[in-house]
Amino acid sequence: MATPDPQLPMFFSGIVPLEASRHGKLKMQRGRDYGFARETNAIPIALNETAAAAADYPIVFGGKGRGAMLAIVGYRDRENLFLDKDGSWRAGTYVPAYVRNYPFAFIEAPGNQLVLGIDPQAGLLGTAGEPLFNNSGQPTPPLNQAIELCKSLFGALKLTGEFLDALEAQGLLVDNSAVIEFKTGGSARLGGFRVIDAAKFDALGDAVFLDWRKRGWLLPIYAHFIASARWSRIVDLGAAALGRA
Numbered sequence: 001m002a003t004p005d006p007q008l009p010m011f012f013s014g015i016v017p018l019e020a021s022r023h024g025k026l027k028m029q030r031g032r033d034y035g036f037a038r039e040t041n042a043i044p045i046a047l048n049e050t051a052a053a054a055a056d057y058p059i060v061f062g063g064k065g066r067g068a069m070l071a072i073v074g075y076r077d078r079e080n081l082f083l084d085k086d087g088s089w090r091a092g093t094y095v096p097a098y099v100r101n102y103p104f105a106f107i108e109a110p111g112n113q114l115v116l117g118i119d120p121q122a123g124l125l126g127t128a129g130e131p132l133f134n135n136s137g138q139p140t141p142p143l144n145q146a147i148e149l150c151k152s153l154f155g156a157l158k159l160t161g162e163f164l165d166a167l168e169a170q171g172l173l174v175d176n177s178a179v180i181e182f183k184t185g186g187s188a189r190l191g192g193f194r195v196i197d198a199a200k201f202d203a204l205g206d207a208v209f210l211d212w213r214k215r216g217w218l219l220p221i222y223a224h225f226i227a228s229a230r231w232s233r234i235v236d237l238g239a240a241a242l243g244r245a
Contacts, residue, residue, distance in 0.1 A: 010044065010098070011036050011040075011099075011119070012102075012103070012119045014121055015105060015117040015118065015119055016118060017107065017115045017117055018115075018132070020138075023132060023133070024133045025131070026125055026132050026133075027127060027128055027129040027132065028125055028132060028142060028146075029124050029125075029126075029128060029130075030129065030130060030142060032088050032089065033087035033123075034087055035083070035087035035123070036102060036103075037080055037099050037102075038080050038087075039078040039080070040073070040074075041072065041074035041076060041077060041078070041080065042060070042071065042072055042073065042074075042193075043070060043071050043073060043098055043099060044068045044071075044096070045096050045097070045098065045160075046069070046156035046157050046160045047156060047160045047220050049096060049097060049156075050069075050219065050220040050223035050224065050227075051219060052094045053071045053096065053223070053227070054224070054227035054230070055230075056093040056094050057072050057073060057233075058072040058178070058227050058230045058231050059071055059072075059227040060176070060195055060224075061167070061193060061195065061196075062192070062194070067164060067173075067194070068164075069163075069164065069220075071096055072190070072193075072230075072231075074234070074238070075188050075190045075234055076188065076190075079241075081238060081241055082237070097149065101146075101149055101150055102119070102122070103119040103125060104118055104146050104147075104149075104150045105117050105118075105119075106150060116150060163215075166217070167196065171200065172196050172200050172201055173194040173195070173197070174197045175194055176193060176194060176195040177189055177191035177193075178191075178234075180231075180235050180238060188238070196221060196224055196225070198225065
């Protein structure tokens with residue numbers, strides 16, 4: 001399974017602080033062109049998204065150590081089966097916050113301060129669309145909305161990291177792979193991810209289980225189990241994509 005560039009957030013070709021002095025004339029197109037997410041088969045999600053994401057995608061865990069919680073959107077590297085040719089997301093499916101948040105992300109500045117950054121090469125940014133700053137150099141409503149989403153996602157991903165640390169500490173994450181069998185013949189294998197071992201989860205002590213219930217961690221665990229049924233959708237979409245090739 002493809003993994004994000006560790007030097008940059010996924011989808012970003014670069015990142016710089018957003019400043020009115022440098023980007024005062026910058027505008028953003030707020031359409032529904034998600035073409036930047038076309039070449040990935042797994043997208044990071046946060047704890048507060050698991051119930052919504054489980055309705056559409058398999059949910060897995062990537063990497064060793066903290067890793068990430070991921071929604072699977074394709075079975076081949078550099079493939080997103082939920083994007084149409086025009087860059088729109090498949091109708092009726094949940095769009096992960098990480099996708100909606102692009103091209104913004106928080107970056108660390110000196111003194112452990114966080115500042116809002118942008119991808120200067122993002123196709124969503126340019127001379128067309130809604131301005132990010134007004135004539136006084138203050139953020140416009142669209143930029144304020146983007147900032148709020150960025151704050152929400154940043155906080156949610158931090159809590160997700162704590163959840164992943166707890167799963168790791170209890171030894172619940174195990175290596176796994178998925179074999180995609182097509183009705184028309186042939187198969188494909190997707191590996192390089194981990195899942196929660198159901199037997200080990202059932203064997204958790206009462207104290208840990210009650211603590212996780214208080215933290216709200218049981219819902220994402222059950223959502224992860226439920227989402228395993230979504231592999232059939234990946235099979236169907238993949239078969240349809242092969243039929244169009």
